[in-house]
Amino acid sequence: MSIDKATIQNLRQDYRSAALSEEDATENPYQLFEKWFTEALNAEVLEANAMTLATCSKNCIPSARVVLLKDFNENGFVFYTNYESQKGLEIQENPYAALVFFWGDLERQIRIEGVVEKVSEEESTSYFKSRPKGSQLGALTSPQSKSIPNREFLAKKLAQLEKEYEENEIIKPEYWGGYRVIPNKIEFWQGRSNRLHDRLAYIQAKDQSWKFERLAP
Numbered sequence: 001m002s003i004d005k006a007t008i009q010n011l012r013q014d015y016r017s018a019a020l021s022e023e024d025a026t027e028n029p030y031q032l033f034e035k036w037f038t039e040a041l042n043a044e045v046l047e048a049n050a051m052t053l054a055t056c057s058k059n060c061i062p063s064a065r066v067v068l069l070k071d072f073n074e075n076g077f078v079f080y081t082n083y084e085s086q087k088g089l090e091i092q093e094n095p096y097a098a099l100v101f102f103w104g105d106l107e108r109q110i111r112i113e114g115v116v117e118k119v120s121e122e123e124s125t126s127y128f129k130s131r132p133k134g135s136q137l138g139a140l141t142s143p144q145s146k147s148i149p150n151r152e153f154l155a156k157k158l159a160q161l162e163k164e165y166e167e168n169e170i171i172k173p174e175y176w177g178g179y180r181v182i183p184n185k186i187e188f189w190q191g192r193s194n195r196l197h198d199r200l201a202y203i204q205a206k207d208q209s210w211k212f213e214r215l216a217p
Helices: 005-009 031-041 084-091 119-132 133-141 152-165
Strands: 050-056 062-068 071-075 078-084 096-103 109-120 176-190 200-206 212-213
Touching: 031 071, 031 096, 031 109, 050 078, 050 212, 062 078, 062 084, 071 084, 078 084, 078 119, 119 176
Parallel strands: none
Antiparallel strands: 050 062, 050 096, 071 078, 078 176, 096 109, 109 176, 176 200, 200 212
């Protein structure tokens, strides 16, 4: 490799833009998430709804990828995918997951852990219908996570579907829909100088109430 090891070791950023105190904590983590998410949108953070989704197989082998948040409220955080993809199969085997948002422009990170469930068929269908036609066709075109012979395989199938659905409504396939991550822990991280970052973690109690605590960086 041509990159000098010392170059990588010396990559660092001193965070000084903001702080996160106990006074900033809201009654529940969803209120603080909404505040931070709104600030990320207002700051025009690139793909502010992009989040790393980590899942784990029944054999405890983890995997992670970036997906897009499509809805959130006090019931959890929603994304959509192919149920037969690697993440879909892992969720079926082991219905627990973690999410991470990183907004470098704001020197912020949010970590979410919880159980995963499918959203209702009605929710999935409603969202599918709201997607651009190209995205709808993409869901039908791609056997997500499966091995394919080449790029032309996708192009040929897409062309076939474009012709088939030129005048017809595209129906959501059964293998495609949404998942909701229902958190039991949400941690807010604000970068601070000298790596003494602020970390406030909300933990859900057995009575479904939330309490927060400060974590050492």
